[in-house]
Amino acid sequence: MNTILRLLEEDGRLTPQQIALMCDKEEGDIRQMILDAEKEGVILGYKALVDWDKTDREYVSALIEIKIAPQRDRGFDRVAEKIYSYSEVQSLYLMSGGFDLAVLIEGRTMKEVAYFVARKLATLEDVISTATHFVLRKYKDKGVIYGPAVLDERGNLL
Numbered sequence: 001m002n003t004i005l006r007l008l009e010e011d012g013r014l015t016p017q018q019i020a021l022m023c024d025k026e027e028g029d030i031r032q033m034i035l036d037a038e039k040e041g042v043i044l045g046y047k048a049l050v051d052w053d054k055t056d057r058e059y060v061s062a063l064i065e066i067k068i069a070p071q072r073d074r075g076f077d078r079v080a081e082k083i084y085s086y087s088e089v090q091s092l093y094l095m096s097g098g099f100d101l102a103v104l105i106e107g108r109t110m111k112e113v114a115y116f117v118a119r120k121l122a123t124l125e126d127v128i129s130t131a132t133h134f135v136l137r138k139y140k141d142k143g144v145i146y147g148p149a150v151l152d153e154r155g156n157l158l
Helices: 002-010 016-023 025-040 079-084 110-121
Strands: 061-068 089-094 103-108 126-134
Touching: 002 016, 002 025, 016 025, 061 110, 079 089, 079 103, 103 110, 110 126
Parallel strands: none
Antiparallel strands: 061 103, 061 126, 089 103
């Protein structure tokens, strides 16, 4: 099963027939394994990885470090549930080290991201502090290497 999951993680477009050939198994067995993994919540979804810098979409990504005061009997879960409910939040992780949660968000502008941090995150009852880091360029994401940077006539990153 782990081999099938790895193959799908690398390329979610693979068909059960293709996976069956790669694993030397029956297509029907592969189809059933995938359905079972979806029902059990092992496979959570399928997504395309898009290089938005090569489109006309304007957006910024940011990683936000959050220090919080954990709740008695709930730890970090209650605050995490509030944070991941915001539509701007793409990913949320409980971390070890100097901060507690790492949030990846997207917005149209830096100002929009700053507004989200100031009005939504920083105002949560258990949030002690935040630190925002803007993503300037993606080189590799989820194992995929992004193409070379596109520069304008002055040599500035587009």
